[in-house]
Amino acid sequence: SQLAEENSWALSVHEGESVTVNCSYKTSITALQWYRQKSGKGPAQLILIRSNEREKRNGRLRATLDTSSQSSSLSITATRCEDTAVYFCATDAWTNAYKVIFGKGTHLHVLP
């Protein structure tokens, strides 16, 4: 089973609207990251939020973290067509070695 998981497979919004992608995770973490992957490219980090932080912002992006419910959200305001991408949450995990585990991603489509 996934250690980190986005709650929606796909979302569609119109340009200018706001959208929130949610993520739940199963392990104790030191940090949770949000990545975006555009077609034909590798994922790129958007925000890293540490376990002692509750909220972090990066321009039009806002991430929250609730360690009690083991959940996180990424909100995008004033969406643009170029925000169309797959959004992943990722958690760090220690089993026999450190690793970064990704959810399966939420496909966001921003329509004109």
Added chain:
Amino acid sequence: DAGVTQTPRHEVAEKGQTIILKCEPVSGHNDLFWYRQTKIQGLELLSYFRSKSLMEDGGAFKDRFKAEMLNSSFSTLKIQPTEPKDSAVYLCASSPGLGGDSQNTLYFGAGTRLSVL
């Protein structure tokens, strides 16, 4: 600064062939990861190196997948022999791995799309 470079971008192999994918991490990074990406499974970790030492060899991927890091600026992923189910995008990522806010940030290459016929 150069990002992570992966070659080739596309690879087509016949079933049973051996293929080698290449990755050059960001200069100075200590951690290197190989992931496989498919629509069904998402991003699956194959291997993880810290300071050139193999820390994670991917469990279920052990038998036909072998990642190596011969020096701090070059890594390979060998798949031998290839099977049609190996068709996927293979992503390489590197990370500073030294602490601070950027410790866990992964920088990805554009990936190699492998098709096995």
